[in-house]
Amino acid sequence: MTEDDVVTDSQDGELLTIGAFAARARLSAKALRLYDRLGLLTPAYVDEASGYRHYRAGQVERARLVALLRRLDMPLARIAEVVEAEGTEAADRLAAYWADVEARVAGQRTLAEYLRGRLSGRSSEMYGKFVVETVEVPGQVVITETRHTLVHELPAWIEASLGRLSKAAEGCGGVVAAPFIVYHAEVSMESDGPVEACVPVADEAAARAWAEAAGRAHQATARVEPARRLAYTRITKAQVAHPQILAAFEAVEEWMRAQGLSYDGSCREVYFADWEAAGAEDPVCDVAFPVR
Structure with a gap:
């Protein structure tokens, strides 16, 4: 290191030029300029006249840490959280x-x-793992929430919305049948539904009063779900995860085609078991299509 690599600051002592600091941190000057722009590693001192950046030797460890975290493809916001934390928190x-x-x-x-x-071409082999049947479901009063959501947000929203609706059902005569999720349009990484969470309740008047009081919160409504015939297959908790559940939906559709049945509404997931208590291989959900 030459004398030109070091600047002495009256308050902070020795400062290193960007070239000298880059050599110590085993990074390029270009990388350090990028970290500065991203707010991940700010120089200790910037010369107002020349614009040259200078760093303290104590910043070397942070520079190396940022570089390693970026190699993990960590988003910039998460990197900032890690480098600002200390010890076990980091x-x-x-x-x-x-x-x-x-x-x-x-x-x-x-x-x-x-x-x-x-x-x-092994689709038929995959579909053969699912047993498809039909069931007649009577009309029922439901309280609902509707939301546009992408697939990565879907599980958390389902849990939260069914939790809110189950609590609201206590004032609507109680839950009288299994809650279900209706997909009014595709949910994927690009398509956001909408999706409707539904909880059947006993008291229609109380349900409509609840919906009116809830107003626009969570797009809450109360309605009568008509009697339907459902083609369905029962799946385990492990199979509910995306994309495993896609095979179940497609198996039901393949069975419908073979039986000459047509669609009579939006597809749905009917959750009939205690999710928290269920094990990975326990049946928890019916994947279903209304048919005629």
């Missing part, structure tokens, strides 16, 4: 991020296997 935030990554990769792996089966 480690916990990294662990939480990596758990999200592993969950996403596991879902992508399952989707790839599912698509490989479709592309290789």
